[in-house]
Amino acid sequence: MASTKNTPKHKPGKANVGEEVLDLVIPYIQCIEDRNSVSLVSRNCYEIDGITRKWVTVHTIYSNPSRLRRRFPFIESLTLKSFPSDFSHRDNYVIQITPWIEQLALEFRCLKELRVCGLVVHDADLETLARTRGKDLRSLRISKCGGFSSDGLMHVSKYCSQLKTFCLKYCNQLRTFCLGYEYWINVQDGTWLHQLALNSTVLEKFHFKDSGVSDAVALTLLAKNCCNSLISFEIGACCLSNLGDAFRCAVRLEHFCGDNCDDESDLVGFQFPPNMRSLSIKDFPVPRYSIVLPFLNQIKKLKLVSSGLRYKCQCSLFKRCPNLEVLYTEDVCGDSGLQDIGKYCKKLHKLTHNGNHGLVTHVGLIALAKRCTKLECLKVRLRDISNEAIKCVGTHLKNLRKFRVNLVEKDGITDLPLDNGIRAMLMGCRKLETLDIRLWHGGLTDVGLDYIGKYGRNLRFLSLTRIGKSDAGLVKGTEQQKIIIQNKSGEKLVGLLHETGSKEIVILCHGFQGTKEYSMMVELAVALENQGISAFRFDFSGNGESEGTFEFGNYRKEVSDLHAVVQHFTTANRVISAILGHSKGGNVVVLYASLHHDIPIVFNVSGRYKMDRGIEERLGKDYLERAKKDGFIDIKSKTGELSFRVTEESLLERLNTNMHEAGLNIDQDCKVLTIHGSEDEIIPVEDGLEFAKIIPNNKLHIVEGADHCYNKHREELVSTVLAFIKENLHRV
Template sequence: MNMEEHHSLDTVFSCVIPYIHDVDDRNSLSLVSRKLYELDGITRKQVTVHVHYLRNPSRLSQRFPNIKSLTLIGLWYATLGLKIKISPWIRELTVSCKVLKQLVICDMYVVDEDLELLGRTRGKDLRVLKIEGGNGVSKSGLVHVAKYCNQLRTFCFEDDFIDRVDICGNWLRELALHNKVIESLHISTLFDDTDVNDLTLLAKNCSKSLVSLKISPCSHSLVSLKTSRRCSLSKLGEALRHAVKLEDFDGAYFDEDDEFIGFKFPLNMRCLDVPIWKFYIPRMYVEDRGLQVVGQFCKKLRKLTYGGRATHMGLIALAEGCLNLENLDVTLLDISNEALDCIGTHLKNLGDFRMNLCKEDGITDLPLDSGIRALLNGCSKLESLNINLCPGGLTDIGLGYIGKYGHNLKFLSLTYVGESDAGLVGLSKGCPKLRELVMMSCPFNKPSVTAIVFNICSLRYLWFCNQYGDFVATRQDFEVSLKSCVLLLIILVFSTFC
């Protein structure tokens, strides 16, 4: 290729690459040549960083100087003391990333000082701010967000330990006073009457923009149904009256004893999560009827989280009725191969499936090997699979099926699966796109797991836990330890023959 043709090709790529948005496509292109690597760096607008791989934040701005959207992800399974601090990243953002509009922080340790610095330096430019698992944040930190980030369109805050501190208070009033353009407000919080007044003020001031409002306690909060301070729906009538464009609402409960005369929902309401308030529910209450009703009437449903302790019969009714489901999270008392086969047959768009079996005895249709095979065969778009079973739920054959048919899996979490290292070998021969693997209470040992599963070339990190303890490993850790073993072997051989 002569210089003129080379220059023409560079020109073509310079024009085309800004229109390539898929992350995997861009990653592949950046490996072709130095020129494409540089083009990708200066044109990429959205970046996701797993911070335990990149400990030097300055590398981010050097590689991608023009990003508008940044997602920082820590280790979601790390304990509070092991979570990576956000502070170095916030300091880097104050001097770089001048055009940043969206910041998402997941499972990192965030403190009030971090939010104050972020608000002072980048607050006026941010349009989206999401904090999930910000364990070090208090009311003071959220006040800084409310004061300085006055052009936010989306604000989400979820604290894994929401019962540890009540983060509501004057910050919500500050947000209502300083921001007139909020479109989505999602906060996992404990709510009281004072907060209702502030929420009503916010709905009034943002009446022309607010389309999504979620104020419920987070799903993994330790607050029980009895003690969580969900607000009664009847008390939010004034707020909902002002929010004329609201389409999505979650966070109140329906009490049959309340007064609802004159109460109206906004006309544009599309998604509503308002449970009936029940204090006393039998622990093992079977709720197949709920899934049957959903399957019968919610034909366009795309996402469902159901903790009602149903059985395989309810799951079958749901799969046969809600053919458009993309995300399904269910808690079950019983499961069968037939139910998993039914999911594979009907839910062709399913991309995220989580199944939690909360009962260990009395389940007759085990193992679920054939069901898992049918599920993966049918749900070709499945990228995330989380199955929490009971002992004997899946054999080595089933693990092999996951490896063979899990072509698009990127996240895999398994509990009580497998019998021997043969299952791990079968798993490691497939799953070409798997990036994260979680194994709980499985009959394997640490050396076998690390030696076998990292044969999956795409795997980036592993969390393994059994009765003897748990450990976290990344590919970088594995490669370093492997090189050390090779070096030690060379030294031993050399010392033997020399």
């Protein structure tokens, strides 16, 4: 009968134990969303988060002002939203901002920024906000709101003299009708804009797009009074010719957005400010582009909407933008336009190609991907698509984080299905977080969906439109295969296989008191999987889900466990291309390679060379005498509960384990990569240097600044492992 672990089980009802565990876990949680979740289950984190949080976003339908005040009394930035995007009963509700404004007037003394989206805002609300918080507000953004007029904006103009950002978007035509009430917004040019221009001297961003604001006299006065601060300027339909004086005053202006209403003759002599870096203009015919030619070489952001440009003119425009980083275009030039973008705009980070005429094909997409290798966001409408084009994206766009492809023609897939292309793209674009695919039925099968589940582990947003009739492949791909292997002692070892279909497989070994679920093991397995290499992570006996008794030393036993795993996969006709171990796992893989000469590649990640070091820090002084006297040493947690027992036998096994001899006995044909952090606080970097001296075919890689767990250096760790495997995989 298999023995059981002697590690005591913590009772979930004891809050202090849970807090202790969370204190140990927190340093490994870097994602802000995950930290938010932790604050909901840890009282300590909850209290600290409530005191230190500086910004908060609230869907007002789920909360109330008093709860916000109790939870986050010191926030500096607040976003109030109405409904989540997927809320199904929004037509039955109208959410008024009044109770929130009343609470802001009484509390939240630290508030400096407020954003309101999708709520009913009355003039009285703006008056209360401006009178009570106006002197402190630095940013006010109102989007998709109804119910107020220019009277409310007058109060903001009077009392919010220190605003640096003032934005009003998508409000002019808004009509909200619900439960017998109708809410309109009525914002007209007039005294409020003039008042704002008189009172403002530090305004940096004035965004009143789609609001009907076009009073040239008031806008010129605003630009004059804010000439040393104004850098971003957005308005709706306007005559650029009337804003010549405003642009001459706004000498620091870098961004302009507006809808031009001028005739060609009106723009003679017009000039934009010299420091322009970003431009968004709607319906701007060909001849008028002469006014932007002088500074196109310094433009970084360009948005061309509903453009009537001729073929040659638009391509000529792209040729003049070598420093362009963000581009939105409704290009009519098709593949030729996309090829010119790739040829001349090599610094592009974000491209949205939303052409309705002259749609591009897979040919243009291939040309773009090969040349604009810095792209992080790509959104494109296509007439046709192919596996080759999608593979090309994966091969060349290694920094891609957002990818949206919209196939607009039903018969636009040149080779069905696109499964292999999607697989190659996901394997190549390891940083991809958002994937939006809009195809036609038959474009992807369950196999392709399976690939998305397997290789899209880093995805945070996934949208699949007109893909197929089943999600079975997607469900299958998100599951790892649990495999149970019996060791020499008859105990069951539990592991998870990241299967890619490759014959080669890499085995990952955790460290002291670790498990297969340790984040480093998971990240390495997923990274290997994304490169098409299968990986297996498992629990040593006495750890995690595996059977057996936890032991302090246990090195020989864990080497035997690893041998059982290797034999299992070898018997299944798989090739073990590499074994990797971290910390104590690093010792295990080195010991294994010294005894069994059947592994071509070994990764020793932060393994210990001098086995007598680090014991006193864990067991206390005179540990050997105490173990001999009592036969064991009990290790307790901070709460006084027994964590594990160190027997004299297990202690002596560790002390008698000779890593120097093991390193010398590794076969000359075995390639070993020793990785160590220069700031390792558990096992000093000197241990890695000693391994490098004695292991015959060893390469040493020091990760500068890394601690024992590589908390801030995981990317370098993963990339180093992958590069070494690719370099030596041909030897397997």
